[in-house]
Amino acid sequence: MDTPPLPPARDVAAAEGWVREHLRAFVDDEVAGSPRFRGGQLAADAALAALDVTGYAARRNEVWPAARRGATAISPYVRHGLLSLPLLWGAVAAEPARDRDKFRDELLWQEHGRHLYARVGSDNREGLRRTLVGTPVGTTAAREAEMVEGAAGDVWDRSMACLDVTVDELVTDGYLVNQARMWLASHWAVREGRDWRDGEDVFYRHLLDGSRAANRAGWQWTIGTGTGKAYGFSRWQVEKRAPGLCDTCVHRDACPIEDWPADPPLSATEEHPRLRRDEDPAVTAGPTSPQVTGRAEQVWLTAESLGDDDPALAAHPGLPAVFVFDAPLLARLRLSGKRLVFLVETLADLAERRELRVAVGDPVEELAGVPLATTFAPVPGFRRRAAALEIVARHPWPWLVAPHGGSVASFSAWRKAARRTRTG
Numbered sequence: 001m002d003t004p005p006l007p008p009a010r011d012v013a014a015a016e017g018w019v020r021e022h023l024r025a026f027v028d029d030e031v032a033g034s035p036r037f038r039g040g041q042l043a044a045d046a047a048l049a050a051l052d053v054t055g056y057a058a059r060r061n062e063v064w065p066a067a068r069r070g071a072t073a074i075s076p077y078v079r080h081g082l083l084s085l086p087l088l089w090g091a092v093a094a095e096p097a098r099d100r101d102k103f104r105d106e107l108l109w110q111e112h113g114r115h116l117y118a119r120v121g122s123d124n125r126e127g128l129r130r131t132l133v134g135t136p137v138g139t140t141a142a143r144e145a146e147m148v149e150g151a152a153g154d155v156w157d158r159s160m161a162c163l164d165v166t167v168d169e170l171v172t173d174g175y176l177v178n179q180a181r182m183w184l185a186s187h188w189a190v191r192e193g194r195d196w197r198d199g200e201d202v203f204y205r206h207l208l209d210g211s212r213a214a215n216r217a218g219w220q221w222t223i224g225t226g227t228g229k230a231y232g233f234s235r236w237q238v239e240k241r242a243p244g245l246c247d248t249c250v251h252r253d254a255c256p257i258e259d260w261p262a263d264p265p266l267s268a269t270e271e272h273p274r275l276r277r278d279e280d281p282a283v284t285a286g287p288t289s290p291q292v293t294g295r296a297e298q299v300w301l302t303a304e305s306l307g308d309d310d311p312a313l314a315a316h317p318g319l320p321a322v323f324v325f326d327a328p329l330l331a332r333l334r335l336s337g338k339r340l341v342f343l344v345e346t347l348a349d350l351a352e353r354r355e356l357r358v359a360v361g362d363p364v365e366e367l368a369g370v371p372l373a374t375t376f377a378p379v380p381g382f383r384r385r386a387a388a389l390e391i392v393a394r395h396p397w398p399w400l401v402a403p404h405g406g407s408v409a410s411f412s413a414w415r416k417a418a419r420r421t422r423t424g
């Protein structure tokens with residue numbers, strides 16, 4: 001296995017250089033780390049120490065200027081398992097009740113998206129209960145050209161101040177508050193009738209927290225394929241959530257989004273067969289205690305779980321860890337350089353405390369024949385690769401809510417079923 005040494009920790013320029021040297025073939029944009037977010041457990045711990053949800057309930061939807069916001073910006077660390085949902089749930093126990101409860105509610109939204117994805121897998125890329133009868137804009141070739149532009153985030157009309165500030169944050173920092181995600185997603189799919197899956201891909205490339213679970217759930221929620229009710233975006237939200245922004249806009253006197261968009265043409269589709277019922281929630285959830293069948297030689301880390309508290313890492317303190325940048329997958333995804341820099345920073349930070357080898361290739365080939373310990377990850381890619389590897393110790397995923405066999409069709413149905421399960 002070719003294992004290039006990682007750059008020193010907390011050195012963004014070195015992490016960027018590493019990505020240029022070893023991962024350049026997978027990146028279309030400039031390789032530059034997010035100016036705002038540093039990868040690594042140390043940075044995640046600092047974000048946790050600074051976590052203060054006072055005022056969260058009132059201000060989580062504020063967009064601009066940034067000083068008005070209540071959102072915590074911890075999502076990149078949540079995405080890669082540096083801050084687990086149970087940890088965050090406990091961390092806000094002493095906060096004011098209204099803010100604590102609102103924050104915990106959002107953690108549950110994250111958990112719901114994970115349960116849905118764990119259960120239906122990549123079928124969450126299709127309309128689960130309804131489809132949007134949108135005509136994708138242009139021919140395939142035109143759409144492909146558009147998506148290349150999309151890598152730079154220029155498919156939204158940047159002459160509009162509301163789109164410009166949000167797209168800029170997306171492509172520069174790799175982050176957006178929830179409200180801004182809804183604006184961009186709604187503008188793309190509801191007002192402009194573009195294919196939501198293309199927009200989801202643009203988000204996925206740029207967001208440091210980009211996950212197929214939460215991102216697809218967020219897009220589907222925005223366009224209404226689950227609930228039947230789309231989220232319309234117009235000037236009204238901008239004036240409410242970004243007061244003063246319209247005054248800076250060249251379109252202030254003739255705003256293209258003055259009015260609400262028309263409801264998108266949704267049509268009922270055959271519901272996914274596992275949406276309301278899971279015959280085997282134990283398989284969906286993965287092990288509830290370590291499953292050990294042999295003696296592991298290395299701990300295999302995945303992008304789902306890169307924290308010091310990764311259950312497999314913690315259970316095998318003497319073993320070296322290994323992470324493989326999945327070359328075939330990265331060749332398809334075309335992630336923005338800042339996502340890869342964030343991952344390299346995270347790995348470099350971990351390598352200060354654990355022996356860690358990093359490779360670039362196909363994980364199944366790179367790890368062939370090595371008895372591995374790993375943490376179960378509730379995503380289809382993990383299942384596929386794990387099935388082809390020699391996993392001798394499989395550790396449980398740190399769920400906030402144990403997956404149940406009831407409905408995941410909507411957040412409220414899922415919560416109701418979870419409560420029923422808990423009370424037996």
Ligand SMILES: Cc1cc2nc3c(=O)[nH]c(=O)nc-3n(C[C@H](O)[C@H](O)[C@H](O)COP(=O)(O)OP(=O)(O)OC[C@H]3O[C@@H](n4cnc5c(N)ncnc54)[C@H](O)[C@@H]3O)c2cc1C
Nearest residue numbers: 071072073074075106109110178181210211214215218219
């Ligand atoms: C179109 C669209 C796409 C999205 N794509 C993603 C994505 O790829 N990855 C992702 O993690 N989230 C995604 N979300 C959900 C949400 O917008 C982000 O989790 C949140 O904005 C992250 O910022 P924060 O940490 O400041 O959130 P905070 O408001 O501070 O919330 C704290 C944590 O709660 C969770 N959370 C908050 N709101 C939501 C929500 N609506 N749904 C699910 N979890 C939530 C996140 O883990 C977040 O880090 C998307 C939402 C929409 C509408």
